[in-house]
Amino acid sequence: MAEVEETLKRIQSQKGVQGIIIVNAEGIPIKTTLDNSSTVQYAGLIHQSVMKARSTVRDIDPQNDLTFLRIRSKKNEIMIAPDKDYFLIVIQNPSD
Amino acid sequence: DRHLSRCDTKINVIVHFCDRKDEDDGTEIGEGGDEWMHGKTLIKPPDQLDLTEAELKEEFTRILTANNPHAPQNIVRYSFKERSYKPISSVDQLAVHFFLEGNLLHRDSDEARRQKAKQGLPDEKATVALECDVSFFPQLQAAGGEEAGDVEEGGGEDGAHSVDSKTGKKEQKLTNQFNFSERASQTLNNPLRERGCQTEPPPRASFSATANQWEIYDVYLEEMQKQEKNKEKAKAVPKKEDDKVIYVLAKVAKIIERMVNQNTFDDIAQDFRYFEDASDEFREQEGTLLPLWKFQYDQAKRLSVTALCWNQSYKDLFAVGLGSYDFTKQGRGMLVFYSLKNSTYPEYNYPTTSGILCLDIHPDRPYLVAVGFYDGCVAVYNLKEERPEPVYKSSSKSGKHTDPVWQVRWQKDDMDNHQNFFSVSSDGRVVSWTLVKSELVFTDIIKLSLVGAVSEGPEGVPPPTMACGTSFDFHKQINYLFLVGTEEGKIHKCSKAYSSQFLETYDAHNMAVDAVKWNQFHPKVFISCSSDWTVKIWDHTIRTPVFIFDLNAAVGDVAWSPYSSTVFAAVTADGKVHVFDLGINKYEAICQQPVVAKKKTKLTHIEFNPVYPIIIVGDDRGYVTSLKLSPNLRSKPKEKKGQELPRGPEVEIAKMEKLLSLLREPENSKA
Numbered sequence: 007m008a009e010v011e012e013t014l015k016r017i018q019s020q021k022g023v024q025g026i027i028i029v030n031a032e033g034i035p036i037k038t039t040l041d042n043s044s045t046v047q048y049a050g051l052i053h054q055s056v057m058k059a060r061s062t063v064r065d066i067d068p069q070n071d072l073t074f075l076r077i078r079s080k081k082n083e084i085m086i087a088p089d090k091d092y093f094l095i096v097i098q099n100p101s102d
Numbered sequence: 103d104r105h106l107s108r109c110d111t112k113i114n115v116i117v118h119f120c121d122r123k124d125e126d127d128g129t130e131i132g133e134g135g136d137e138w139m140h141g142k143t144l145i146k147p148p149d150q151l152d153l154t155e156a157e158l159k160e161e162f163t164r165i166l167t168a169n170n171p172h173a174p175q176n177i178v179r180y181s182f183k184e185r186s187y188k189p190i191s192s193v194d195q196l197a198v199h200f201f202l203e204g205n206l207l208h209r210d211s212d213e214a215r216r217q218k219a220k221q222g223l224p225d226e227k228a229t230v231a232l233e234c235d236v237s238f239f240p241q242l243q244a245a246g247g248e249e250a251g252d253v254e255e256g257g258g259e260d261g262a263h264s265v266d267s268k269t270g271k272k273e274q275k276l277t278n279q280f281n282f283s284e285r286a287s288q289t290l291n292n293p294l295r296e297r298g299c300q301t302e303p304p305p306r307a308s309f310s311a312t313a314n315q316w317e318i319y320d321v322y323l324e325e326m327q328k329q330e331k332n333k334e335k336a337k338a339v340p341k342k343e344d345d346k347v348i349y350v351l352a353k354v355a356k357i358i359e360r361m362v363n364q365n366t367f368d369d370i371a372q373d374f375r376y377f378e379d380a381s382d383e384f385r386e387q388e389g390t391l392l393p394l395w396k397f398q399y400d401q402a403k404r405l406s407v408t409a410l411c412w413n414q415s416y417k418d419l420f421a422v423g424l425g426s427y428d429f430t431k432q433g434r435g436m437l438v439f440y441s442l443k444n445s446t447y448p449e450y451n452y453p454t455t456s457g458i459l460c461l462d463i464h465p466d467r468p469y470l471v472a473v474g475f476y477d478g479c480v481a482v483y484n485l486k487e488e489r490p491e492p493v494y495k496s497s498s499k500s501g502k503h504t505d506p507v508w509q510v511r512w513q514k515d516d517m518d519n520h521q522n523f524f525s526v527s528s529d530g531r532v533v534s535w536t537l538v539k540s541e542l543v544f545t546d547i548i549k550l551s552l553v554g555a556v557s558e559g560p561e562g563v564p565p566p567t568m569a570c571g572t573s574f575d576f577h578k579q580i581n582y583l584f585l586v587g588t589e590e591g592k593i594h595k596c597s598k599a600y601s602s603q604f605l606e607t608y609d610a611h612n613m614a615v616d617a618v619k620w621n622q623f624h625p626k627v628f629i630s631c632s633s634d635w636t637v638k639i640w641d642h643t644i645r646t647p648v649f650i651f652d653l654n655a656a657v658g659d660v661a662w663s664p665y666s667s668t669v670f671a672a673v674t675a676d677g678k679v680h681v682f683d684l685g686i687n688k689y690e691a692i693c694q695q696p697v698v699a700k701k702k703t704k705l706t707h708i709e710f711n712p713v714y715p716i717i718i719v720g721d722d723r724g725y726v727t728s729l730k731l732s733p734n735l736r737s738k739p740k741e742k743k744g745q746e747l748p749r750g751p752e753v754e755i756a757k758m759e760k761l762l763s764l765l766r767e768p769e770n771s772k773a
Contacts, residue, residue, distance in 0.1 A: 064316030
């Protein structure tokens with residue numbers, strides 16, 4: 007049980023990680039390490055992206071499913087790992 | 103009349119009509135006609151047809167039919183059914199000559215009655231309109247129950263008025279003019295109220311969804327699962343109820359952690375996959391080792407790596423056994439599993455009470471791990487289970503060793519499909535352990551006895567006859583054949599079948615044999631290393647080593663490479679890794695590289711990865727370093743032009759054989 011907490015703590019302490027957000031299936035953030043406004047913004051926008059990506063993958067082959075999504079931008083990298091009911095968003099700047 | 107000429111008839115007819123209008127009767131007309139006929143013979147109109155007598159006498163037949171001469175005879179209508187014009191068979195022959203809408207009503211008809219009624223009312227209303235209205239009001243007041251007199255008065259008035267009103271309508275009502283009173287009352291008209299209530303509108307929600315292929319697929323899957331559940335009627339297995347949301351995320355969190363690590367160590371990951379040292383081309387035969395990830399665990403800081411083992415099924419997973427080689431510093435130990443995908447934190451870790459000295463992962467069942475401890479116990483861990491204790495553990499009752507267990511090896515399942523493994527220990531016993539249901543059953547396979555030291559010790563006490571086994575290895579193909587290295591520096595070739603005798607003994611080293619390993623390809627070759635600074639390669643049919651290498655420091659471990667029969671690597675106490683390729687250089691290492699920073703770190707173990715060109719090296723500070731082999735260290739024989747390069751173990755065997763034969767020949771010639 008505490009493994010997950012520990013894992014998240016370790017992720018948070020990794021080099022360059024700016025924040026972690028846990029979002030539920032409807033796009034409402036449940037737990038976050040960022041401030042409120044950023045969290046809400048990230049959650050809303052990323053939720054749509056993930057739904058679209060998942061839809062794309064599954065449309066091509068319904069037996070397939072999305073395991074991971076990475077959006078690399080100039081300033082940082084957003085990694086999203088979707089689960090059945092939740093997804094985990096981590097924002098990292100690896101060159102920090 | 104039939105003899106009348108045509109024009110005569112015509113004129114006759116005209117005359118008829120004119121007469122009719124004036125309302126004369128027929129007789130007069132007849133007379134008129136006769137008069138005219140009389141006049142015929144005398145007067146002839148100037149434009150009369152001249153006809154012969156015969157023609158005049160001709161009879162003309164006139165038929166009166168009911169047909170309307172003006173009715174069209176060939177009306178055609180378009181039939182949509184047949185999509186063509188069709189002639190209508192029967193044409194209406196009715197000819198209307200005169201039409202006049204009248205306004206006479208029968209007196210008994212509905213309309214007439216209605217009109218009568220209407221006409222009746224307007225007559226009366228006109229006369230007594232205002233008076234009637236006035237009369238009604240006092241009547242209302244009268245209904246409140248006033249005195250008779252007033253009422254009478256009102257009634258009298260009413261009477262007069264009512265008489266008036268009634269006159270127009272029907273027959274007059276005869277009323278007493280003296281004390282007639284008419285009473286009427288009106289019931290209280292309840293004031294009308296309108297009541298309504300509004301219900302709360304039912305809650306509405308708008309729903310929208312897209313019907314994608316995968317949504318349909320999902321629904322079908324659920325249906326199928328439901329059906330299956332109904333069929334099975336399985337007992338409800340109590341699931342672990344996770345209260346908090348966060349615990350559901352275990353798998354996802356793991357993936358993210360690995361990805362974050364990949365990002366952090368991105369360059370290492372790239373190197374691992376793609377980097378090939380180009381300078382090897384210019385380096386002739388030498389190669390290098392590129393350091394990749396470094397694995398360390400906080401809680402294992404003061405322990406040394408005592409065992410390494412790659413997992414055969416999951417090629418990126420390896421096990422590290424931690425303990426201590428130091429006799430004086432014995433304490434706890436740890437069993438840690440790392441994956442190359444996450445170098446910062448182990449996948450599994452099991453703390454143990456005693457230091458681990460050896461471990462082995464089952465080749466077919468990658469979740470079973472056999473571990474040998476410093477205190478002589480052996481244990482089996484099941485990675486699938488959650489608990490941190492081993493599933494099986496030997497105890498002093500069940501035949502545990504009395505000395506540290508130096509090596510464990512899984513064997514093929516026995517005839518009852520029980521897993522079993524062997525262990526060798528300093529107490530001189532090679533023991534086979536079988537996992538039977540929930541306990542370990544041991545069988546002594548062989549007792550290592552000291553060879554050659556039969557002399558009696560002082561005071562007549564027989565010297566200890568047990569040798570101390572420090573390592574062993576089973577032949578890859580011949581299942582029952584195995585080698586045991588002892589603390590005395592001897593290597594014994596044994597068979598599982600013979601428990602008291604060795605098949606062969608080799609005087610290998612001057613100090614304890616730290617590792618002995620069969621070659622992966624060639625069935626006759628094995629290698630051994632020892633703290634006496636040497637590494638020796640043997641052919642098991644020959645009692646002397648084929649190759650001897652001196653490495654200038656105590657050799658901790660040696661390992662054959664899985665891709666070539668002539669390549670092996672050794673680690674020494676001065677922190678260097680030596681890689682040899684006998685096919686290229688028979689006398690020297692093609693790579694000698696220090697891999698740990700400080701010289702006081704001793705390297706203790708080395709293992710090649712079965713598929714990737716990397717090696718892991720453990721040291722006595724608890725770190726495991728991974729290194730990538732440069733291309734020169736993995737060289738394959740050059741292909742001749744036009745020929746396809748044969749691959750496979752036969753090639754490797756042949757390679758080795760060639761080497762050996764070269765060595766044997768000079769020996770033979772010498773001999």
